[in-house]
Amino acid sequence: MFSLTAPIFLTLLLLSISAFLLTQWWGKNQSQLKNRNFLLLLRLASLVCLSLALAGVHRKAQSNQLTFAFLIDISKSIPKTQQRFAIDQVNTIIKSLEPKDQYCVISFAKQPSVSVPLVTVQNNPYVSPKSIWENAIVQNGTDLASAVQLAISVLPEATQKRVVLFSDGLQNTGRIDNMLELAQASEIMVLTIPILAKRENEIIVQELQIPPKIRKGRIFKVRAMI
Structure with missing residues (x-):
């Protein structure tokens, strides 16, 4: 190329x-x-x-070396069991890599932070939960866009770049679609692995059905599909 x-x-x-x-x-x-x-x-x-x-x-030289950025959602809505599941999946992927491949881990909630800086697999073949959970960031919120943006800035140019996102996908700030377009333009493959969020006294409404014509002051029925 x-x-x-x-x-x-x-x-x-x-x-x-x-x-x-x-x-x-x-x-x-x-x-x-x-x-x-x-x-x-x-x-x-x-x-x-x-x-x-x-x-x-x-x-542009095509390198066979892989570089991964693992993004783990540690916001308050994600229970510890699901965060541990994400960390286990990260370690499973790391075991499948070559010794000279590289990776980093970014934990995020309202803001992202690099929990494990860019390292080679042979120098750090395991990610401990402690390195993720001790990261002091604001956990009240979820900003997927900032996490992806940080990953794009960390990944080196001369390798095959991958971003693996562990999240429930429910962002409440930022524009993830813009960052995904930037990742594509930077030749970065983005993969998502969903994890379950903790929901107490909450339901997800799939669809609302209302009459096509409604008059002011009249009572009408609304059907909700959950």
Whole structure:
């Protein structure tokens, strides 16, 4: 895969080639053109190489090394048993990785925090629950977007990047859709593993059915599907 840091120089390349050909061909007879063909090709090749260098053409090397960012929701709505389930799943994934693969763990609620900095599997093959639960962050709230944004900033460029999100998915702040688009643009694969939230005296309403026409002051029936 190739990319450009200054694409404008490719446009200048096309204009330069056109101008160069006009100056070389205009006013020359056939015999003179034949004698200068080789020199013309050398000049064109030099011009192309110079323009491509200025445009910053470079090849992105594809690495086989994996780098994971594990995002664990530790907000108050997630019981400890489900948080422990997420940590166990993280350790299961780590065991399947190569020794030189890398990972980090980000715990989040109202705000995210790096619980385990970026390390190689061979240097830290296990994530302890203590490293997650001792992270002093505000747990009254859930901001998925900030957690994903932090993961994007932590993951290195030269590896195959993965984000694994453990959450009930019920955010009450932030815009996760914007961060997912940014992750896709950064060539980061985002995987989600749902965990169950603790709900006391709460129900989830799936659908509300009301009459299509309602008059002011009239009593009407509403059906709720839970």
